[in-house]
Amino acid sequence: MSRTDQHAQVDDDRADRRLRDLLRATTSVVERLDLEIVLRRIVESAMNLVGARYGALGVIAADGDGLERFIHVGVDAATVAHIGHLPAGRGLLGAVIADRAPIRLENLTADPRSVGFPAHHPAMDAFLGVPIRVGEQVYGNLYLAESDHGPFTGDDEELVVALAASAGIAIENARLFDITRSREAWSATTADVMAAMLDADTEDVLEVIADHVGALMDVDLVAVMVPHGDEEFRVTTVRGAAGTAPGAPARGEILPAAGTLAARALSTRRAASVDAQSLPDGRSDRGPTVAIPLFAADEPLGVLTVSRRPNAPAFTAVDLDMAFAFAGQAGVAIEVVRAREDRRRLDQSRDRARIARDLHDHVIQRLFGAGLSLQAVSTTVDAEAGAAIERQVDALDAAIKDIRTVIFALGSGDRTQRRLRDRMLDVVSELSTGMLMTPRVTFAGALDSLVSTGLADELTAVLRECLTNVAKHAQAQSVEVALSIESGIVTLTVVDDGRGIPPDVHMSGLANMIERAALLGGTCTISPGPEGGTRVGWTVPATTEGRAG
Numbered sequence: 001m002s003r004t005d006q007h008a009q010v011d012d013d014r015a016d017r018r019l020r021d022l023l024r025a026t027t028s029v030v031e032r033l034d035l036e037i038v039l040r041r042i043v044e045s046a047m048n049l050v051g052a053r054y055g056a057l058g059v060i061a062a063d064g065d066g067l068e069r070f071i072h073v074g075v076d077a078a079t080v081a082h083i084g085h086l087p088a089g090r091g092l093l094g095a096v097i098a099d100r101a102p103i104r105l106e107n108l109t110a111d112p113r114s115v116g117f118p119a120h121h122p123a124m125d126a127f128l129g130v131p132i133r134v135g136e137q138v139y140g141n142l143y144l145a146e147s148d149h150g151p152f153t154g155d156d157e158e159l160v161v162a163l164a165a166s167a168g169i170a171i172e173n174a175r176l177f178d179i180t181r182s183r184e185a186w187s188a189t190t191a192d193v194m195a196a197m198l199d200a201d202t203e204d205v206l207e208v209i210a211d212h213v214g215a216l217m218d219v220d221l222v223a224v225m226v227p228h229g230d231e232e233f234r235v236t237t238v239r240g241a242a243g244t245a246p247g248a249p250a251r252g253e254i255l256p257a258a259g260t261l262a263a264r265a266l267s268t269r270r271a272a273s274v275d276a277q278s279l280p281d282g283r284s285d286r287g288p289t290v291a292i293p294l295f296a297a298d299e300p301l302g303v304l305t306v307s308r309r310p311n312a313p314a315f316t317a318v319d320l321d322m323a324f325a326f327a328g329q330a331g332v333a334i335e336v337v338r339a340r341e342d343r344r345r346l347d348q349s350r351d352r353a354r355i356a357r358d359l360h361d362h363v364i365q366r367l368f369g370a371g372l373s374l375q376a377v378s379t380t381v382d383a384e385a386g387a388a389i390e391r392q393v394d395a396l397d398a399a400i401k402d403i404r405t406v407i408f409a410l411g412s413g414d415r416t417q418r419r420l421r422d423r424m425l426d427v428v429s430e431l432s433t434g435m436l437m438t439p440r441v442t443f444a445g446a447l448d449s450l451v452s453t454g455l456a457d458e459l460t461a462v463l464r465e466c467l468t469n470v471a472k473h474a475q476a477q478s479v480e481v482a483l484s485i486e487s488g489i490v491t492l493t494v495v496d497d498g499r500g501i502p503p504d505v506h507m508s509g510l511a512n513m514i515e516r517a518a519l520l521g522g523t524c525t526i527s528p529g530p531e532g533g534t535r536v537g538w539t540v541p542a543t544t545e546g547r548a549g
Contacts, residue, residue: 053147304327
């Protein structure tokens with residue numbers, strides 16, 4: 001074989017070997033679907049293909065200005081820490097972005113487009129930059145430096161360009177896989193939330209949404225804010241690992257609405273997102289955040305915000321589309337829950353009207369007749385027996401008054417506005433199953449007409465807390481609940497004859513009731529009852545709008 005033939009054979013062998021290397025590199029890149037892994041494998045495969053000591057892949061920002069991500073291989077972690085920050089896509093790296101074509105240099109530092117290296121950066125001479133296209137769009141650029149064989153050659157450039165073409169296909173597949181996985185996650189979240197909502201009542205529905213979204217999505221903070229007046233939001237729910245971090249919103253906190261992501265979502269009725277967010281008063285930042293408006297028909301219920309930690313991957317356009325779809329389905333589910341509650345209240349209203357008629361037409365008449373009979377008998381017996389009979393007549397009169405109070409509360413009427421008396425009786429009925437006997441309830445004053453909806457919410461929450469404590473801890477034989485309004489002051493009193501409050505008990509619930517009263521300009525007193533047990537007195541002005549969290 002002649003020397004020329006030998007050289008040709010060597011060139012053919014080298015070409016065959018490099019072709020096999022390219023096929024292996026391409027296979028390594030396209031066999032995975034996780035985008036982060038695919039991007040790193042592209043860099044590693046390109047380095048192996050041309051013998052480069054350093055490699056990187058810069059993902060171009062959505063606005064085309066600089067890089068939003070920079071995956072690098074070959075520089076150890078300690079050196080990266082000393083350098084301090086990753087490239088932003090300026091200088092020679094930016095030239096590859098601008099030219100949208102390969103750049104190959106023997107000495108990159110001699111090129112006028114080079115801006116030099118930061119301190120602690122390793123020395124680099126040979127440079128090869130190749131754009132990676134996904135369809136017609138330049139997704140990012142592949143950067144290689146310092147070949148083991150000297151400057152990069154034209155053959156090296158051709159191989160890397162060919163690998164970049166395959167890399168574009170792999171990236172597109174990985175992106176489609178990420179989109180599918182994201183849609184599946186949102187669909188699972190939506191289905192789970194919808195199922196849980198249908199088992200909740202209207203007062204708990206936003207809590208249910210926050211609980212399930214936080215559990216099923218990769219987020220660090222979930223918050224629900226409801227409109228508070230025209231220019232503020234009130235935080236009603238906070239969930240997630242970041243919920244206790246310094247600077248996180250607190251339940252019950254009032255935040256200004258102007259210029260916020262939540263206000264934008266509510267006004268546009270579409271999900272809105274930012275890559276990072278600062279709280280209105282400048283406290284610690286949150287990472288990528290999506291605000292999802294929640295409506296029931298045309299009524300704005302609030303805004304659900306989900307946030308990731310700072311520097312976490314941003315929410316994608318698919319996430320926003322799915323969040324918008326989630327908001328629509330949540331609104332439908334809320335309407336279903338409300339319709340179910342309305343139907344339940346209608347059935348309950350009919351039952352109450354029937355019971356009220358029976359009490360008025362039969363029970364009270366019989367008691368009244370029994371009282372008259374006893375009074376007639378009292379005139380025919382001795383003084384001691386007569387006094388005993390009169391005491392029983394007085395007891396019958398008191399019972400008749402109590403029954404009239406119950407009849408007034410049970411009386412038929414428009415239940416769609418959920419009168420305060422109805423709501424209080426519902427709480428008593430719900431929690432009395434855990435007690436030794438049903439609490440005695442009395443009302444006084446024009447409660448339904450003078451107490452606002454916001455204050456009614458607070459009164460219901462306080463009564464629920466009191467009766468829950470009685471049911472769980474008091475072992476009481478009797479419980480009395482009294483709600484009255486006089487001279488613009490609403491007073492709720494709950495008295496039991498149970499064990500009282502142990503000195504070492506953790507009073508988180510009672511402390512919350514005290515705080516609620518203080519926020520509403522009132523007071524809450526907790527003291528021993530007249531016959532042992534506990535007496536809770538909760539007093540606030542009737543004009544308050546329910547500002548407590």
